Amino acid sequence: MKFEGTADYVAPADLQLAVNAAITLQRPLLVKGEPGTGKTLLAEQLAQALDTRLITWHIKSTTKAHQGLYEYDAVSRLRDSQLGVDKVHDIANYIKKGKLWEAFDAQERVVLLIDEIDKADIEFPNDLLQELDRMEFYVYETGETVRARHRPIIIITSNNEKELPDAFLRRCFFHYIAFPDRDTLKRIVDVHFPSISQTLVNEALEIFFDIRQVPGLKKKPSTSELVDWLKLLMADDVGEAVLHERDPRKAIPPLAGALVKNEQDVQLLERLAFMTRRNGYR
Template identity: 85%
Template sequence: MKFAGTSSYVATEDLKLAVNAAITLERPLLIKGEPGTGKTLLAEELAGALGTQLITWHVKSTTKAHQGLYEYDAVSRLRDSQLGDNRVHDIRNYIRKGKLWEAFEAQERVVLLIDEIDKADIEFPNDLLQELDRMEFFVYETGETIRAVHRPIIVITSNNEKELPDAFLRRCFFHYIAFPDRETLRRIVEVHYPGIQDALVAEALEVFFDVRKVPGLKKKPSTSELVDWLKLLMADDVGGSVLRERDPTRAIPPMAGALVKNEQDVQLLERLAFMTRRTHR
């Protein structure tokens, strides 16, 4: 199995190398990078490229590691016993399989995405060490061991909200998705909008990178936000010439709500515009 990117996902050589190295080593691929740089999309495209199923486990702040294995619904079993339901005689009726269980019992090799692992408690990664290492876990309620039929290709994403434990990092192949350069962004835009005007893309990238370079910006616009912004510019028939001739003393670019996502950054851009107007007097 080799990943070479897809027609709808522009992967750099470093990223393709990291994906294929993780597959060869049979280790989880830990992907970090700015939000909006295509970390989650990578797993989707990888599954599509390999022609296999994608199983996604979206991690939240309340997610516990055992939920990825299974959950035992003791409350439902107690209720059914009070109602005289015959289902209570088989405890398996009250065990809900988690995403790891689904991946382990799949009859073909699948891609398992553990998305935004850093959202969970700090102990969450450590609680999965043995399962990810041995590709098996024990179900105490039934006394059975669930082993992976085929070792899944595991992609783990993180937005760096908190540090991950060293013991967990040692078991992963790590890759940081650096923010794309201009040429890579052009290729990404072309994938999303084939035939888009070169002039519009060129001027939009100028504005986009100018916004990203503003000192003190709380949230820099990402790749996905650039794609959304271009869609709005095309829908409103804003051409490259409009962006090129834009008054530098204006507060923010047109349709900037697709790029700037909080009031602090809007106010920062407005202050910079005010200072620019004063220097132009």
């Protein structure tokens, strides 16, 4: 089965090609792109399209690679031994399976999402090389080797917070999700709001792209933030006329808290509005 997007997820042709290529090569798909461009959602929709289970491993700055394999709870075992608990004689009772073990042990082929891998330590990706290559790992405490019943489809996302090691990159199929163009954004909006006024969408997109093009903006609004903004505009019955007739000398558009997410960018837009007003008075 080829991935072609879903009813709820607009996948451009190049993204479809990348997903299907990674599946064919049986390599992890490393997906980069601006926050809010649908990297995490891709894994969810891929699992839906393939009618299989999604296993998600959310990476934090403190996450270690071995946690994806398993964790041995030696403290609990020591406590139970002091209390004379019967299960203490079987060390397997104190092994907690990680997300990779869960994916390897699945009865069907699953989608494994390793989300925001660049949040972890720089050595984190290298520590997973062998497991992702061989689809197996050794459990020292029990002496068993865990092998994947079915090779999972692995989606790895990164926000480019740090560079990933070359050895890791060589083992991945890479795709960068470019920011959607106007037509693609319209299709995405139509998926979320099938009955929305196209005039409202057009006016909102004009403002949205104007904000994104402001030089020096610390955080450009993303696709997900556009969807949130449109939802608010519809809920508050802000019509296209309000957006169309918006005074360009005003600082920011209505309900812009859905688009502009820090005080530096608010201040930047206010300064630009001030300059516009001053030039208008001359």
